[in-house]
Amino acid sequence: MAPPSIRDVAAMAGVSVGTVSNVLNRPTKVSGPAAERVLAAIKELGFVRNDAARQLRAGRSKTIGLIVLDVRNPFFTDLARGAEDQAATAGLSVILGNSDEDRGRESTYLDLFEEQRVLGVLISPFGNVTERLERLRERGIPAVLVDRSADGSAFSSVSVDDVAGGRLAVEHLVAHGRRRIAFIGGPFEIRQVEDRHAGAQLAAVRHPGVSLEVVDVPALSVIAGRIAGEAIAARRPEDRPDAIFAANDLIAMGVLQALMMRGGAGITVPGDIAIIGYDDIDFASAAVVPLSSIRQPSALIGQTAVEILLEEAETPSSPRRQVVFQPELVVRESTAGPDAG
Amino acid sequence: MAPPSIRDVAAMAGVSVGTVSNVLNRPTKVSGPAAERVLAAIKELGFVRNDAARQLRAGRSKTIGLIVLDVRNPFFTDLARGAEDQAATAGLSVILGNSDEDRGRESTYLDLFEEQRVLGVLISPFGNVTERLERLRERGIPAVLVDRSADGSAFSSVSVDDVAGGRLAVEHLVAHGRRRIAFIGGPFEIRQVEDRHAGAQLAAVRHPGVSLEVVDVPALSVIAGRIAGEAIAARRPEDRPDAIFAANDLIAMGVLQALMMRGGAGITVPGDIAIIGYDDIDFASAAVVPLSSIRQPSALIGQTAVEILLEEAETPSSPRRQVVFQPELVVRESTAGPDAG
């Protein structure tokens, strides 16, 4: 019942434990017949390496710890997937922790990862974790921040340029002839919201005659969007914007629902009002009117973060890097449909 | 730079390694002053247990492996959360693997878990994994199936009664006076779809005068739902159902969008047609018309599965258990709104 060990394999194959280990780790060092006997014994016994013993000897595990703010957000699951795939090519695995925007949970995961002597930590931080991460680094565990550009340069980071995303969105709306644009989003404490708005502002001021109104909402949710949308529908037609830039897709969908509802004010999308969201979640293309959006290279972020992490694990003295990706415009009917203005 | 070991702590505190270990694991066995010195040394050195060494000695890790079909499905993340919380009360952690309905990925995770000598495995199986799981059990690693009642009784399982869920939905519609009901769902190879339909059928035949039509769709997605919804809106009014039971919330939302679209056939929900979905995802309550649904106790499933797993890990000879939870009806406007029929 106890799993067979490398010793059992050695006994069965009639070789020493060292040879079995060589078959597993340095196959070229072993003669053909010996290797065959060992492999046969492994198969026969159903031997599986004991990872704990390997780790103990190696002093480090073959696992990367990843802590995300919210597993239910497609952005993070895609990011995780990218990290996983990249790790797999190096024979590593990723263990995923969901902090759920809770300092306690975040901290618990960091403890766990430290006990496990993980190879490195990827984290989209919520609380102030710099000290914790610094301690990990002293212990030889590197960390890379994801979805957050590192303020100082103490740690490497991989993020997306939200300012550029906001600019993209508004430039696109302007290019399609829109002039009165509303930014719907909030709360502004969230860095991403602030940056997206800043980008929108930048783009707007570059075009004379273009105005940017701000509609502050309490959360990045469908409901918040619907309420904002209803308020806009209730305005006199001449007071309505001709385009809406929502801080994320959930808000955009809520707005869309409100505008399109029968019994509404007879507003058409994109005819009367164009709408663009942010994140390009799956639901975006499935909306009543397929939603234009700003796509972030989520998987690529994860992938790149793992690459940097491995580099730092290999060469602790390697310089920190701040990678910032550019987001991409995804045009669908909600801004460029058949009856667009 | 190498992390301090229990030996360093012992040296600093002027005690033996055995005593340090006792402080950590059996605090009552250690005298006050000794314990204090040890704790001080731990703090001073920033000592953190090496999990690999513990595991090696214990022969088993303190981790539970969980493999789900799709991390992006809120049902599974809630389940994972339940499992995690329950595990935490026993001082264990959960590592989450996403098979993404891919046999290869599923198998890779099982390999990983076996190498890690996890305490046990929770799995919502995709491929045929019975042999793999049986081998694990021979090695002393128990497994519990989640979201799938085990056919034989070889393994314990925790699932939800989908037949009962289907029955609930239709009984509810009938109780609100609906007579011509359409079940929209597919593909029928998915057990859940089949069971939900079977339950709907059972309820329908119990009521004379109630008919149940089936609209087969190729996927459980918003788009599939919208297409089906458009087809229904295109029918002559007298040929339309007066209620729709969708196999999941995504389909229900697609149908809802199609029926409510301006330029549609002037159909009101729930006035002309009531709609009920399944799963009670967050979006359900955020739909244009808040969606009635069938709620599954996702977190409770995860929690219970962990309980059973721990029992089997403790007592391998304990009898297998098949736990089946009952789903719950959640009534919102889409079936019982102000203008319901």
Place this chain on the structure above:
DNA sequence: GCTCAGGAATGAATCGTTTCAACCTGTAGC
């Protein structure tokens, strides 16, 4: 026939923790 090179195989030491038999030391009982 002897030496030597080099490939192949060996097995003891090691990683850090837990466990447990053995070993104090002081106290209570007689």
Place this chain on the structure above:
DNA sequence: GCTACAGGTTGAAACGATTCATTCCTGAGC
């Protein structure tokens, strides 16, 4: 003053894979 006993403490063995200095073999070269 001696034994019993219990609460504290000790330190060596064990877990299983990896590593590396050492040994063993084989065949080539002279």
